[in-house]
Amino acid sequence: MRIARFSTGEGMSFGVVEENTIAAIAAHPFGELSFTGQRFPLADVRLLAPILPSKVIAIGKNYAEHAREMGGEPPAEPVIFSKPSTAVIGSGEAVAYPEKLSERVDYEGELAVVIGRLCREVPASRARDVILGYTCANDVTARDLQKRDGQWTRAKGFDTFCPLGPWIETELDPSDLAITTRLNGEVKQQARTSELTHGIPELIEYVTQVMTLLPGDVILTGTPAGVGPMEIGDEVGVEIEGIGTLTNRVVARD
Structure with missing residues (x-):
């Protein structure tokens, strides 16, 4: 599974990359994933650094x-x-x-x-x-x-x-x-x-x-x-x- 962090221009989310789309998940990618139901074409989002670590x-x-x-x-x-x-x-x-x-x-x-x-x-x-x-x-x-x-x-x-x-x-x-x-x-x-x-x-x-x-x-x-x-x-x-x-x-x- 590929987990990405992305922006749609209206905010930042985490999501799961599936072929040419990304399925948004609620909150963070740690633990059991909860999908929001939103899905975006990869071409329409901006991929960000996949994580912002404390260190x-x-x-x-x-x-x-x-x-x-x-x-x-x-x-x-x-x-x-x-x-x-x-x-x-x-x-x-x-x-x-x-x-x-x-x-x-x-x-x-x-x-x-x-x-x-x-x-x-x-x-x-x-x-x-x-x-x-x-x-x-x-x-x-x-x-x-x-x-x-x-x-x-x-x-x-x-x-x-x-x-x-x-x-x-x-x-x-x-x-x-x-x-x-x-x-x-x-x-x-x-x-x-x-x-x-x-x-x-x-x-x-x-x-x-x-x-x-x-x-x-x-x-x-x-x-x-x-x-x-x-x-x-x-x-x-x-x-x-x-x-x-x-x-x-x-x-x-x-």
């Missing part, structure tokens, strides 16, 4: 080849950092390039996990019980600021630096999915989620030992090798097998 927890260097391209080896334990909720945008929205502060902004295509219930200290064996579904993500990063600061908050935290979408796929086995990032149509990253150093159950166990996760919180599972710079006017597409494609254009920040 985005991201995992660094979780593909071995990416860790090596960044000058190191895969870490023995997951490396976690956060992105603010204000960085989240949806597919079709623009990534704003902060030219006054950064001279290099990179794409990082990733599989994102959306949490479906309040949870903490979740054993890996029960991780699936707390997952609502999966979506595509782009962990946009000001690479020069990341190197200069020695930590990642500013480089990862700009407004618009966390595109998510186009929807949440709830019926998916995430263990071996193709993930492809294209820059202006050219393939830049290509890998499978089976190559993750630390798998999704392990990540959920690790993160929830540290903090409580709330419904709608998002875990970014890491990016494959092939990260690189984006320029103003570029278009980035992150495609994940079984989900779809997240597409965003880069514009100058006002």
Whole structure:
């Protein structure tokens, strides 16, 4: 099932995408769904970021080849950092390039996990019980600021630096999915989620030992090798097998 968040111009709703239409649901997508009876052609609505999380927890260097391209080896334990909720945008929205502060902004295509219930200290064996579904993500990063600061908050935290979408796929086995990032149509990253150093159950166990996760919180599972710079006017597409494609254009920040 594909759960989307959308606007008709008269308000925002969640809905279930069925072929070329979207069936609106009442309230939120957590728990049993209640349909309103309203149905809209997909062409007539605007898809928004599929969720607005209280927090985005991201995992660094979780593909071995990416860790090596960044000058190191895969870490023995997951490396976690956060992105603010204000960085989240949806597919079709623009990534704003902060030219006054950064001279290099990179794409990082990733599989994102959306949490479906309040949870903490979740054993890996029960991780699936707390997952609502999966979506595509782009962990946009000001690479020069990341190197200069020695930590990642500013480089990862700009407004618009966390595109998510186009929807949440709830019926998916995430263990071996193709993930492809294209820059202006050219393939830049290509890998499978089976190559993750630390798998999704392990990540959920690790993160929830540290903090409580709330419904709608998002875990970014890491990016494959092939990260690189984006320029103003570029278009980035992150495609994940079984989900779809997240597409965003880069514009100058006002």
